[in-house]
Amino acid sequence: MNRTSQPKRPTIYDLAELAGTSASAVSAVLNGNWKKRRISAKLAEKITKLAEEQGYALNMQASALRRDRSRIIGMIVPKYDNRYFGSIVEQFEALARERGLFPIVTCTRRDPALELEAARAMLSYQVDCLIATGATDPDRVMDLCSAAGVRTINLDLPGSRAPSVISDNYGGALELTRRVLANCEKEYGEKTPLLFVGGRGSDHNTVERVRGFRNAHAQAGIAVDERLMLTCGYAPEKAENAMNQLAERTSNLPRGMFVNSTISLEGVMHWIRRSGHYADGMPQLGCFDWDPFVAMLGDHIEMMRQDVPKMLEAVFSIIDSGVTDPTVVQIPPIVENIG
Amino acid sequence: MNRTSQPKRPTIYDLAELAGTSASAVSAVLNGNWKKRRISAKLAEKITKLAEEQGYALNMQASALRRDRSRIIGMIVPKYDNRYFGSIVEQFEALARERGLFPIVTCTRRDPALELEAARAMLSYQVDCLIATGATDPDRVMDLCSAAGVRTINLDLPGSRAPSVISDNYGGALELTRRVLANCEKEYGEKTPLLFVGGRGSDHNTVERVRGFRNAHAQAGIAVDERLMLTCGYAPEKAENAMNQLAERTSNLPRGMFVNSTISLEGVMHWIRRSGHYADGMPQLGCFDWDPFVAMLGDHIEMMRQDVPKMLEAVFSIIDSGVTDPTVVQIPPIVENIG
DNA sequence: CACAGGTGCTCAATCGATGAAGCATCAATT
DNA sequence: AATTGATGCTTCATCGATTGAGCACCTGTG
Structure with missing residues (x-):
């Protein structure tokens, strides 16, 4: 299947050498803006095929390091032991992916110390934005993030210095x-x-x-x-x-x-x-x-x-619109009929 | 609080300049091996204090790019809508953190295409190891990963080419x-x-x-x-x-x-x-x-x-021991008493 | 024939952290 | 006085992808 079972994953330099071209051409082709960079369709196709053959996977660390934005969006969530938080996470991941963002979620077990540690870890991973769900201390999380220039949005429990989406x-x-x-x-x-x-x-x-x-x-x-x-x-x-x-x-x-x-x-x-x-x-x-x-x-x-789909739509519309002032959006919960 | 509210987060170079020292000294101090690198306790303290003041957070993209291992461990999971998978994820995160690994989890909604896409995304993030939980096609996931030289472990559903931990x-x-x-x-x-x-x-x-x-x-x-x-x-x-x-x-x-x-x-x-x-x-x-x-x-x-704590202990003991051959560990489930 | 403008590419700097190699400085030993 | 060996740092190349700048070459126009 894969040639000589390389222990190292191929990079754009490996592909460039195989294709007899430059790394920058390979990069342009693989991230889709080869038209802007005036690469011929012929070369593009050759590189694409080669990348597939070699099982090439972009190194996001390198990519994110170079760009200004990482396209990673983080969420902290207290627990996974109930349907409410479970569906929040599922919905979050789906909507994030729809926007081409990579969701990372971590569970803090309602532990305030773990909450801050998790937020710090997310910052280290250069998240573009952090959703603090049911945080025991949303404002401390917000402080950490704003010091790093990262937006926060509170979900489920409101904070006083960032936008919040909560149930009514x-x-x-x-x-x-x-x-x-x-x-x-x-x-x-x-x-x-x-x-x-x-x-x-x-x-x-x-x-x-x-x-x-x-x-x-x-x-x-x-x-x-x-x-x-x-x-x-x-x-x-x-x-x-x-x-x-x-x-x-x-x-x-x-x-x-x-x-x-x-x-x-x-x-x-x-x-x-x-x-x-x-x-x-x-x-x-x-x-x-x-x-x-x-x-x-x-x-x-x-x-x-609680109306999770509406709540997460509200979260992402805040993200999309760029609002950062501490507004509170309240979503009415739904009376659930028995059976 | 934070000086002039910098829009950019400080790097080791910023700290080095403020401390009147070099970036490599800062790096050595902040990642803890300053004794090995023979940095004086005095300078170490100065840098540590400065880092705190400035709200410095390590850039993991840069760090992971440089090192050989990323210290990221990935898991794909079908759904978050039941206690079984919920506790798997919670336990996974806890055990990963205990080992100084950063857990990233993603939910694939029992969709085989999403499963592969998610696995590819994890590879892009340079995970050191991927746990495929309840995967519909564990062997395809395994193929993707092994082409990139990344270990896989199957959980809940077994695969034929990587170690698996399942219930009896x-x-x-x-x-x-x-x-x-x-x-x-x-x-x-x-x-x-x-x-x-x-x-x-x-x-x-x-x-x-x-x-x-x-x-x-x-x-x-x-x-x-x-x-x-x-x-x-x-x-x-x-x-x-x-x-x-x-x-x-x-x-x-x-x-x-x-x-x-x-x-x-x-x-x-x-x-x-x-x-x-x-x-x-x-x-x-x-x-x-x-x-x-x-x-x-x-x-x-x-x-x-299903005995989730034992299952995840088994998973991590496979990781720790470095086993890669397709053994299947079976964990007996527990008869749950009513009430 | 000169020159504008387009096409198809390459070069090289850069992002932030890391660590091997190296350079002073100083105390202790021969 | 010369050598050894710590001590305490700095320099610089490197990881892989991105992108502004620039170089050839070609076609068409005046």
Whole structure:
């Protein structure tokens, strides 16, 4: 197949020698602007064929070093363990490739230190632009990048010094809370405050969702029970612990719950099964995020699905338009119908 | 913060000028081998401080161009829409970083053309090694890479010309089938063949799982019903269509099912809900893959969880040991207990 | 016949980091 | 005084691709 199985990959100089021409001609042909550089179609064809035969692959390090732009676009993402971030990454890669950009994505496990380290690594790889998804400290990431002259865009969680694309957390939470409250009233015939569980009290999304949650209660004429506000973090174990502690404090468990992510829901559901509470009937649930199997868990659960395609379109239209001021684009999430 | 907000990022030459020294001294200090190069601690400290102040970040393109190895390790992965691939990627990134490698991952959406394009792109970025996860055509990827002198390791699906790490699909399927058959017998009091749904008839994993499925039937003294072997692809819609067509062909639907992935299970569950079949009672299910919410769907479902941590340890021990011959390492999957 | 303008290429500098080779300087030894 | 051997640096070529500048050669026009 390949001649004498070269250990080294061929360069434009190797091809030039084989074709009896110069490296600059080869370069011009292979990066497509041979017409501008007035190379004959005959030579172009010869070089193209040779490149194919030799299994030539452009050395992007060399190419990116020479050009001003690297055509690499980076994204940091907290986790790969749910459909929301999974589809963000898939969509990001697809849209990046459509634009001829090379996407590199790295997962920071919700660890602020890893977040900065990852951002630094991306800068070393000369990314033209960095998308910080769900960053715990978007502004520090932004500082790092702006010092290097690299644009940032925040996704999922907003920052204060770069453009951000986020869900309409307030509106989504308002609607989701309304629905769960309505389900409770329909099911149990009484107005009763919901539990709020999951998320960090310090993060913008949680703050906004809590606001929507409170306003929906106010509009329904229901007083929020402050003991039922559990912003304990997103991880399943944290949600489960919070539920355990709640159950120790009170015998009067809530009839309905607002769960702040599928990943927190995992802990809540696990607790419900393990603890034996709600053995007489599941609570009415609302989940801010979507998962196909959660949708099959029963008809007592409502979901808000964040509109990932629209969010990423917004991100790329910011990139394309060159906006850099800290505007916040809010994308309404979608009420997901069961089944 | 940063002086006059330079649009260009500082290079070792900029730092050298500021420090009144040479670029090679700066380079030696910043990449840590200044002791070998006999740079004084005093100068080293001065340069380090200056680098920090100026927000210096190494240009990896330049660095990688100069060195022989890029310290980049690539992975291609079919999808991000399930926990299996999600945890593979997370684990991969963690282990790569532990070794001082920079992981780049790209998702190929089960598209053979995109798979090759992605592999080519990775080669352009001079990856030292490429992990092909669940590749539809691992040997083509291998050919591309070996022409460029880059090692490949297959993960999840084996190839014939590079080392592979896969689950023990035969053993896992044998055990899973046994369990579902036993559940059926316990529940319905009769021996009855299961349905097999999902996966591609051409892929190694599916072939092996079918083999385990058949042998478990044989060992239980049950004849496999050939009309119930639906290797229709992995996508939810494909599984759903296959179920629809099956239901049109027969009125006698199976009492138990072997579903070849969570993603196929999504389609099967959707069909069960929509179609109204099984309204009188869910079938006994077995799923080759794990998802926390599936585990909560009920007690009529068994799961085999692929042992991702062990699989990735195996991958990196192959990398570390330098093995390149086409050995296949099989990692037993884990029976996941409900709840 | 001179000269403009086009065609088809080559030369050489450049991007930033690296490291082998080499050059001072100084202290210790013969 | 001459030699050896550290010590502490600098110089320069190099990695592979890109691109402005420039060199031959050819065709057509006045």
